[in-house]
Amino acid sequence: MDADYLREALREDAELVGAPEPGLYERVIAARRRAAQRRLAALAAGLAALLVGISVPVSLAVLQSADGRQVAAPLAQPASDIYGGPTRGSLSDDSAFVEGVRTLPWTGTLIDRVPADQRAELPDSPLTTRWVVFAGEVTGGRWALVVGQNNGQPANRDAGVDSEVSSEIAGVWFAGPTGASPSQMHPVTLPQGIATQGPATLYDSVTGALVVVSAPGDSIELSARPQVASDASITRRYVEADVSDGVAVVAMDPSPYRSPGPFAVQYRVRRDGLILAQAGPQAYSDPEPTPAPELLLEYQRPPSGNLAVEPVGPSLEHLMTEQILAEYGVGPEEVHFLVHYSGEVPGGSRSQASVAVVSATFPSGAVLVRANWQESLVSASEPSLSQYADGGCSNELSPVGEPVAQRILAIRCDVGREVVQEDLPDPVSTLIVLAPSNLGAVSAATQLESGPFSVFLIGEGVAIAPFPAGARILTVADRQGTVLDEVRISSG
């Protein structure tokens, strides 16, 4: 086989992939917005509402059928019948309940915690345009999805570039206890534009309740959790769910650790054998969450001035470990966590930023090392409203090998990256080098175009410095100059 044959064969094989799925641009913009919003979540007593979804414009109206049940009537080329048709779910025949939740206000505790300037952008569909897509019993209570005309007024809606907010329908998930009357139901998601091409989902990781609403005839598959093998590869198995009228109501394993996502659980919707959607479900935001049992974490070195979300709130490393448990679907007894570093990041104008570096050793021996940053934000309109921004510095899964406590870690952390807020300063890049303290005083050095760079790790084996532009690998040496290791700088 020569190079010309390979060229020709590659061209032929590349054609096998076909054309991109329609709506790529919209998905890119939506993903960008989600990434930004994920890092700028309003936080008050654990509130974490993420806006998700992709949509295409569709015009819908609500009609009353002869039996009094609402019917969503598409006026012009509906993208799918996921959101049309009569109410589905085990409570769909309870017309009083359905009508009761349809008329519930979309305001409440959850929305009150959103800064006023952002609150004004959220949709609040006129009552006459609303209908109930799903109403049913789930594990631990009752859920309902109410949708209506999207009258949200986000600043960029006119530009029409963000299909999340330019969608013509919006919706809210409501939840209540078992046997709840409509008045006992309350919003557990923020009002948001609905992705009419894709399914609606809601997942409460605490109770394990999961609902996936797709179109009648669609099949729904679920994957409970990824499996992490010793070589750090990940496998995922999907199992077909019981589906009725395009709706799957499932009881997954509960976990006391609430997370805004991503979750270990993933769903996949097939239509005519083709995958229509594959993603993680939308998070249930409990307005009054029950605090999770605090994880007893092992610290490699004492935390140094870590910025808690709130004076009595969980620390960054606790939030990270809870997120890892939710993301991998494992219990704290299955994973060994080690906090390698927890402290403030000096320098720059973001003086309130902190960083935590946490490792999780899975039963297979594979090790996840994750570093996150966090900073406080003050809302100009409502200074009393607690907010924070957070993001990832690095996140690497490595095969079973040297115990992570013995490893030398080098991490680049760009505090403020992906936070979209005009009045914030630019991201600040910091280098964090961590070494086991039993190594004694060591240096980490590299040669850059601008000249040599080195930092010294003394005491607890920590060095924090402004990130040296262009650095990729650090040579770690002891006091005598003996090279101990060459460490690649990990980053996001």
Next chain:
Amino acid sequence: MSRSDDEDFRSFVVASSPALLRMAFLLTGDRGHAEDLLQTALMKSSRRWTDIKDRQAAYAYVRRVMINTQTSWLRRRHVVENVVDAVPEIAGPDEHHASEGKTLPALAQLPPGMRAVLVLRFYEDLSEAETARLLGCSIGTVKSQASRGLARLRLYFADQRACVSGHGEGL
């Protein structure tokens, strides 16, 4: 982004995504992963769109982001999830992993870096210097990786022929 940048970016996505997806497919061997890779690369590029002064170079820019993203994903590993019918003891093949095509099964046997070199050199027709710059390695590394990659592909195809021939004799 300004409205004109938005329109510019939208036009770019429409015009260039088929070619970028084909390259992503060769890099990943899986349509789903290729779509994810392309979408992520476009998302990252969109944040810098207003800074890309030379729009002629936009394709090269997104291609670079795609390569970096793929490298990052492979490094992190956790992002690359294989979908299997039953969870094996160790990693199993993705059920949507490309098993067809002339080169895809062979490319799947190669280390990611070697695979990227072959794709950039022989599909994107980049020079050794351009490939080295894109992958952040030396020209010598590109030469050796390309040479070894071709050798391993030859070996793979030779084994396949032997296997097919062996089956044929038994029939």
